[in-house]
Amino acid sequence: MxxxxxxxxxxxFAGAAAVLAAPKASPAAKGPxxxxxxxxxxxxxxxxxxxxxxxxxxxxxxxLREGRHSDESPSHRVTLSPFAMMSTEVTQAQWSAVMGQxxxxxxxxxxxxxxxxxxxxxxxxxxxxxxxxxxIYRLPTEAEWEFACRAGSTGPxxxxxxxLSSHAVFRxxxxxxxxxxxxxxxxxxxxxxxxxxxxxxxSDLYGAYGSEADVxxxxxxxxxxxxxRGGCWYGAADEVGSAVRFDGTLVSKGSDVGFRLCFTP
Ligand SMILES: [Ca+2]
Numbered sequence: 531m532x533x534x535x536x537x538x539x540x541x542x543f544a545g546a547a548a549v550l551a552a553p554k555a556s557p558a559a560k561g562p563x564x565x566x567x568x569x570x571x572x573x574x575x576x577x578x579x580x581x582x583x584x585x586x587x588x589x590x591x592x593x594l595r596e597g598r599h600s601d602e603s604p605s606h607r608v609t610l611s612p613f614a615m616m617s618t619e620v621t622q623a624q625w626s627a628v629m630g631q632x633x634x635x636x637x638x639x640x641x642x643x644x645x646x647x648x649x650x651x652x653x654x655x656x657x658x659x660x661x662x663x664x665x666i667y668r669l670p671t672e673a674e675w676e677f678a679c680r681a682g683s684t685g686p687x688x689x690x691x692x693x694l695s696s697h698a699v700f701r702x703x704x705x706x707x708x709x710x711x712x713x714x715x716x717x718x719x720x721x722x723x724x725x726x727x728x729x730x731x732x733s734d735l736y737g738a739y740g741s742e743a744d745v746x747x748x749x750x751x752x753x754x755x756x757x758x759r760g761g762c763w764y765g766a767a768d769e770v771g772s773a774v775r776f777d778g779t780l781v782s783k784g785s786d787v788g789f790r791l792c793f794t795p
Contacts, residue, residue, distance in 0.1 A: 562719050565614060567791070568662035569624045571640075574614040575678075575720045576795055581609040582677050583684065585739055586773045602773040607743040608673045615670060615678045616790040618711035618722050619643075619730060620654075628657050635785035640710035642728045642788040647781045648756040651731050651789050658791075669733040670792040672775075673747045675759045679725070679772045681718040686771045687725055688717040698725035700770045704763035708785070725770040728788035729758035736777040755779060762786035 562575040585605035619642035626632045626639075633645040646654070651669065658667055670678065681688050689697050697717070699709045708727055716722045734749025734757045749757070755777040761770030763786065768774075778787065 564617070564720065565795075567616065567667075568658070569627055571618070571621060572624060572791075573617045574791075574793065575617050576614045577612060577678060577719065579610040579612040580677075581607060582680060582682075584608040584673055584676050584773075586686075586771075587684070599768075599771075599774055601738065601775050601777075604739055604741040606739060606741050608677070608747060609743070609745045610674060610677055611746055612795055613670070613674055614793050614795050615674065615719075615721060616792065617716070617720055619728055619788045619790050621711055625654065628654055628661065633783075634708075636707045638708075638710060640712075641708045642711055642723070644708065644728050644785045644788045645783045646788060647783040648731050648778065649780045650783065655791070665793045667791045667793050669731055669789060671746075671748055672732040672734040672757045672759065673744075674792060675730065675732050676772060678719065678721055679717065679760065681721065683718070683772070686768070686773070688772055691767065694725065694767055694770075698727075698761075698770050699723060699763050700726035700761060700765050700767065701763075702767075706764070708763050724760050725772075726761050726765060727763055728760075729762050729776050729786055730760050731778075731787065731789040732757045732759055736775070756782075758787055 562577050565574045565576055566572065567574055583605050586599060586602035587605045621640050622632050622634050622643045623639035625643035634641065634643050635645055655667055679688055687694055695703050697715050699714060712722045714723065717724055735753035736755035736757045737750030737753050758776040758778055761774055
């Protein structure tokens with residue numbers, strides 16, 4: 531009887547330990563749902579939206595950047611509706627399939643397309659939507675881009691700085707050119723190359739931030755430049771951060787700027 535009691539106690543203890551050790555099922559642990567896009571290799575992560583702090587928060591970590599990015603402040607609360615974000619930059623194969631030519635400097639079907647202006651990208655999107663009706667593909671807003679890049683993180687990058695080399699095609703890891711998409715690790719929401727490889731055009735006009743909370747912001751109503759995000763293959767660590775902003779013209783193009791698509795589910 532004593533022995534039986536001992537076994538029962540052991541089983542109870544083991545059961546309790548198993549419950550404590552069991553992984554907790556949570557939406558965050560499952561990650562976003564993936565949906566295929568209309569072109570080979572085109573996949574989207576469906577994000578539930580939510581609230582986050584957009585921009586750079588003054589902190590010890592950010593002060594190390596010597597205030598070089600004053601346009602990232604003030605940080606402000608933004609709430610977003612659900613949207614789907616392409617898991618990679620648009621590749622040269624995908625661009626060629628729609629536009630029939632490849633403008634990239636660093637040739638490679640699975641490398642991101644570059645040397646495409648914001649205006650060129652609008653032509654690509656119009657043609658893609660014409661060829662594949664049903665969903666309306668578009669550029670992300672700047673707020674959507676940063677929310678997706680952060681994937682719940684609040685620091686300068688979506689990963690700790692020592693891990694950046696595993697996640698980003700940037701100056702220390704790029705071999706002085708773009709690299710095929712998905713060459714590095716994705717962020718927590720399954721999105722690749724948000725830090726580096728090529729800057730990514732957003733739909734917004736470039737402008738200064740306000741401090742007010744906002745819902746589904748579309749950027750300023752007036753301005754000249756268009757925003758790109760995420761830094762590129764020759765950027766240093768502080769130039770590929772989650773909050774770093776690029777101010778380009780409608781016709782700016784170079785081997786450092788490409789894009790990825792979004793749609794509203
Ligand atoms: Ca990128």
